[in-house]
Amino acid sequence: MTSGIGQNVKRKEDKRFITGKGRYTDDHRNDNQAYAAFVRSPHAHAKVLGIDAEEARGMEGVIDVLDGHQLTGDGIGNLICGWAITSKDGSPMNMGAWSALATDTVRYVGDAVAVVIAETNAQARIAAEAVMVDYEELPVVVHAIDALKDGAPQIHDNAPGNLIYDWELGDEAATDAGLAEAAHVTTLDLTNNRLSPNPMEPRSAVATYDHAEDHYTLYTTSQNPHVARLVLSAFYNVAPEHKLRVIAPDVGGGFGAKIYIYPEEITCLWASMKTNRSVKWTSERGEAFLTDMHGRDHVTHAKMGFDKDGRITGFKIDTIANLGAYMSLFSSSVPTYLYAPLMSGQYDIQNIHCNVRAVYTNTVPVDAYRGAGRPEATYLVERMMETAAREMGMDPAELRRRNFVQEFPHQTPVLMQYDAGDFPKILELAQEAADVAGFEERRREAESRGKLRGIGYSTFIEACGLAPSKAAGSLGAGVGLWESAEVRVNPAGTIEILTGSHSHGQGHETTFAQIVAERFGVPVDSVQIVHGDTDKVQFGMGTYGSRSGPVGMSAVVKAMDKVEEKVRQIAAHTLEASEDDIEISGGQVKVKGTDKAMAWHEVGLAAYVAHNLPDGMEPGLKETAFFDPVNFSFPSGAFICEVEVDPDTGQTQVVRFTSADDFGVIVNPMIVEGQVHGGVTQGIGQALLEQVVYDEQGQLLTGSYMDYTMPRAADVPFFDVQHHETPSPNNPLGVKGCGEAGAIGAPPAVINAITDAIGTNDLAMPATPQAVWRALRAAQKPMAAE
Amino acid sequence: MEMSGEHRIAAPRDTVWAALNDPDVLRACIPGCESLEKTSDTTMEAVVRQKIGPVKARFNGAVELLNIDAPKSYTIQGEGKGGVAGFAKGSADVRLAEDAGETVLTYTAQAQIGGKLAQLGNRLVGSTARKLAQQFFVNFHNHLTDEDPPEA
Numbered sequence: 001m002t003s004g005i006g007q008n009v010k011r012k013e014d015k016r017f018i019t020g021k022g023r024y025t026d027d028h029r030n031d032n033q034a035y036a037a038f039v040r041s042p043h044a045h046a047k048v049l050g051i052d053a054e055e056a057r058g059m060e061g062v063i064d065v066l067d068g069h070q071l072t073g074d075g076i077g078n079l080i081c082g083w084a085i086t087s088k089d090g091s092p093m094n095m096g097a098w099s100a101l102a103t104d105t106v107r108y109v110g111d112a113v114a115v116v117i118a119e120t121n122a123q124a125r126i127a128a129e130a131v132m133v134d135y136e137e138l139p140v141v142v143h144a145i146d147a148l149k150d151g152a153p154q155i156h157d158n159a160p161g162n163l164i165y166d167w168e169l170g171d172e173a174a175t176d177a178g179l180a181e182a183a184h185v186t187t188l189d190l191t192n193n194r195l196s197p198n199p200m201e202p203r204s205a206v207a208t209y210d211h212a213e214d215h216y217t218l219y220t221t222s223q224n225p226h227v228a229r230l231v232l233s234a235f236y237n238v239a240p241e242h243k244l245r246v247i248a249p250d251v252g253g254g255f256g257a258k259i260y261i262y263p264e265e266i267t268c269l270w271a272s273m274k275t276n277r278s279v280k281w282t283s284e285r286g287e288a289f290l291t292d293m294h295g296r297d298h299v300t301h302a303k304m305g306f307d308k309d310g311r312i313t314g315f316k317i318d319t320i321a322n323l324g325a326y327m328s329l330f331s332s333s334v335p336t337y338l339y340a341p342l343m344s345g346q347y348d349i350q351n352i353h354c355n356v357r358a359v360y361t362n363t364v365p366v367d368a369y370r371g372a373g374r375p376e377a378t379y380l381v382e383r384m385m386e387t388a389a390r391e392m393g394m395d396p397a398e399l400r401r402r403n404f405v406q407e408f409p410h411q412t413p414v415l416m417q418y419d420a421g422d423f424p425k426i427l428e429l430a431q432e433a434a435d436v437a438g439f440e441e442r443r444r445e446a447e448s449r450g451k452l453r454g455i456g457y458s459t460f461i462e463a464c465g466l467a468p469s470k471a472a473g474s475l476g477a478g479v480g481l482w483e484s485a486e487v488r489v490n491p492a493g494t495i496e497i498l499t500g501s502h503s504h505g506q507g508h509e510t511t512f513a514q515i516v517a518e519r520f521g522v523p524v525d526s527v528q529i530v531h532g533d534t535d536k537v538q539f540g541m542g543t544y545g546s547r548s549g550p551v552g553m554s555a556v557v558k559a560m561d562k563v564e565e566k567v568r569q570i571a572a573h574t575l576e577a578s579e580d581d582i583e584i585s586g587g588q589v590k591v592k593g594t595d596k597a598m599a600w601h602e603v604g605l606a607a608y609v610a611h612n613l614p615d616g617m618e619p620g621l622k623e624t625a626f627f628d629p630v631n632f633s634f635p636s637g638a639f640i641c642e643v644e645v646d647p648d649t650g651q652t653q654v655v656r657f658t659s660a661d662d663f664g665v666i667v668n669p670m671i672v673e674g675q676v677h678g679g680v681t682q683g684i685g686q687a688l689l690e691q692v693v694y695d696e697q698g699q700l701l702t703g704s705y706m707d708y709t710m711p712r713a714a715d716v717p718f719f720d721v722q723h724h725e726t727p728s729p730n731n732p733l734g735v736k737g738c739g740e741a742g743a744i745g746a747p748p749a750v751i752n753a754i755t756d757a758i759g760t761n762d763l764a765m766p767a768t769p770q771a772v773w774r775a776l777r778a779a780q781k782p783m784a785a786e
Numbered sequence: 787m788e789m790s791g792e793h794r795i796a797a798p799r800d801t802v803w804a805a806l807n808d809p810d811v812l813r814a815c816i817p818g819c820e821s822l823e824k825t826s827d828t829t830m831e832a833v834v835r836q837k838i839g840p841v842k843a844r845f846n847g848a849v850e851l852l853n854i855d856a857p858k859s860y861t862i863q864g865e866g867k868g869g870v871a872g873f874a875k876g877s878a879d880v881r882l883a884e885d886a887g888e889t890v891l892t893y894t895a896q897a898q899i900g901g902k903l904a905q906l907g908n909r910l911v912g913s914t915a916r917k918l919a920q921q922f923f924v925n926f927h928n929h930l931t932d933e934d935p936p937e938a
Contacts, residue, residue, distance in 0.1 A: 042872040042900040042902070043873075109904075129870040289905065700904065703902075706906070
């Protein structure tokens with residue numbers, strides 16, 4: 001079989017993408033198309049005293065100008081956060097009101113206050129400039145630490161002191177005791193830099209209301225169209241679910257930023273009803289910087305204790321997470337349940353305590369971005385391990401090895417039960433591939449060229465395929481985290497797979513077809529993957545958290561189980577054999593050990609013509625399944641990074657990067673390798689280049705690619721990607737998920753390599769040339785206090 | 787952003803003071819000024835067209851004179867709204883000193899920008915503001931003396 005599991009099948013979807021034939025949201029245009037332009041606050045915090053839209057209304061092509069009072073007056077609900085976190089004192093989180101169009105107060109630069117609907121995009125944007133908003137400026141707070149200070153500006157009335165929740169996980173007394181008995185304690189203060197997600201395709205929405213049917217259709221850039229419909233319907237009161245179709249067609253990247261429902265989609269749907277026109281909005285890149293949910297932005301103080309042999313005795317973490325001006329859809333879960341449970345890393349740690357305070361600031365809301373909580377945890381754990389090794393004079397690989405979890409299943413003190421893995425093996429694999437033994441020689445050679453060469457490790461765990469639904473519910477999640485699939489075998493034998501997973505770059509149209517090809521022995525070209533349309537797929541939870549493999553594919557497998565059972569029954573009946581003797585391979589349904597066989601398509605036809613089916617069997621050959629995993633999957637990896645720093649300029653070049661990952665069973669190695677390349681590149685971007693900057697007035701200073709630096713090809717080396725498979729025992733394929741590994745594991749590997757090169761641990765991300773140069777100078781000149 | 791400067795003007799202090807309070811002079815000297823009208827003894831309204839980096843905007847501004855100590859000093863404070871381009875606001879403390887029949891004008895100014903101006907033009911706002919201030923004083927000097935200022 002050349003197209004089944006484990007084969008480098010070329011991506012089926014790439015033909016349309018690379019020939020410009022992809023159909024993205026903005027490519028959809030209706031006959032009565034009108035365009036929306038949003039009037040956004042230039043202030044980070046202000047009262048809205050009034051909106052004068054008279055001039056705008058009179059301008060050429062303007063259909064209407066709508067504001068927040070009209071929106072709320074029509075009963076459109078506030079945006080919500082769908083994961084309820086309870087503070088350690090038992091109180092619920094303090095969720096401030098967030099209207100799709102602000103009514104009385106704006107809370108970040110870019111907060112929308114009105115929308116202009118016009119005949120053309122240009123007319124809408126020109127008229128939006130003529131809408132005059134009268135603001136009364138209020139004091140501003142930008143940084144998480146400042147938000148908690150006495151006298152800080154209050155952002156939401158119901159969140160005193162800007163505190164959203166004060167939450168903890170783990171046993172504090174036991175952790176304190178573990179630290180007290182430690183022979184060595186390493187202390188770190190770290191920031192995790194705020195990032196802008198930057199998918200290649202900006203966000204877009206085309207909303208169309210049909211008065212005759214009282215029905216809405218929304219094309220939108222979503223990673224989870226069914227969740228979008230559910231939330232738009234149940235919380236924002238746009239329309240009941242059966243009167244709302246959400247389609248996420250080709251989507252050009254998401255990285256988390258397209259999970260959420262944004263004010264623009266809600267407004268376009270409502271405005272379509274108000275104006276009886278189809279309303280389209282497509283974000284400009286500058287608007288994306290202002291309004292796409294950001295990622296990360298943590299400030300953390302942490303301590304880790306070790307006994308005299310380097311075994312961890314306790315790990316205590318205190319984090320402040322900046323959630324921005326409003327609570328985005330899953331924002332509350334990112335610095336809590338997607339963060340603290342990862343604090344055990346690959347290590348057997350008995351005592352962990354993690355306290356997290358989440359705060360409001362006058363900045364763009366912060367939510368999940370590739371990795372979501374897990375990169376923040378991994379950065380902390382892996383910088384801690386490297387720093388501790390240096391302080392204790394140990395080899396950083398050896399310190400990790402001494403603390404690795406060796407037996408599975410392994411219960412951590414922070415909720416997780418690791419199911420499978422071989423951490424020493426992947427570290428060994430990475431060390432061999434990276435030629436760690438030859439590093440000192442390479443360091444000397446670099447020195448002869450005037451360069452400082454360093455090596456850094458990151459051995460990390462992920463938790464993917466967030467699950468099971470019952471556990472997520474008990475932790476406050478507002479949704480279940482299963483997936484659904486339907487397998488339709490057509491009468492002529494071709495197959496359609498309807499999945500609730502959404503592909504926005506992951507290659508589902510290829511990999512999902514491969515698991516069908518493997519199972520039924522049909523060519524991948526006879527399998528079509530259908531996704532992204534609430535009218536076609538019955539339900540789905542979408543794609544994020546590397547869940548399409550472990551959860552989405554598993555649902556397909558369950559549906560295929562049911563199809564296979566029926567195929568066996570039909571074949572056994574037709575071929576007059578026992579079901580147990582039927583085997584499916586090579587496009588044939590055969591009776592073992594005989595030459596009796598039906599072609600695959602003959603079984604399909606038999607099911608639909610229904611002339612000769614077993615007694616009582618329903619005609620047709622299509623089955624549906626829901627898969628709710630019993631546990632997370634736990635991909636793990638060992639990354640080794642080598643950098644060279646120019647001591648005169650602080651310029652850092654990543655010269656070697658080796659990854660050894662355990663993703664469980666790999667369906668398509670080429671696609672997995674691509675995911676690692678992309679993830680590691682994003683991780684290098686966070687480590688070296690990317691940083692959202694606000695000034696003290698809450699003005700976004702990194703609002704374009706002139707000031708926000710994304711990694712380019714020249715910033716990364718060729719990657720050496722190694723794999724070691726320990727199958728996940730908790731899903732039928734044994735897959736674990738690979739979409740986030742690079743972004744999770746790479747930042748600490750890079751920073752550990754730089755700090756090794758420059759001989760100081762005092763370095764924050766992004767390690768720009770200036771930051772590295774300053775750290776290097778500070779370390780070289782241990783001057784007396786000024 | 788903060789900036790300060792000193793300019794020697796070859797005119798008596800009373801003349802300089804009068805000019806600094808004359809809407810016609812200010813309109814002629816402020817770069818990009820389309821209109822400037824007095825609305826009271828201490829307030830004016832102005833429309834100024836400016837380009838900062840990639841952002842072009844027409845600012846509708848209100849200007850107020852405070853701390854007036856004629857003919858020695860005042861504080862001029864203003865805020866301009868540029869619609870979608872954002873806003874600019876600032877103030878300048880201006881002092882006039884007599885020196886050998888001429889006038890030495892010193893100022894310290896602070897400015898703040900917001901919205902798209904800050905998003906796209908923040909890097910350029912300092913140099914743009916300095917350039918505009920320089921241009922204003924060249925215009926102002928020329929207006930009062932009909933000759934170029936002594937130092938560039």
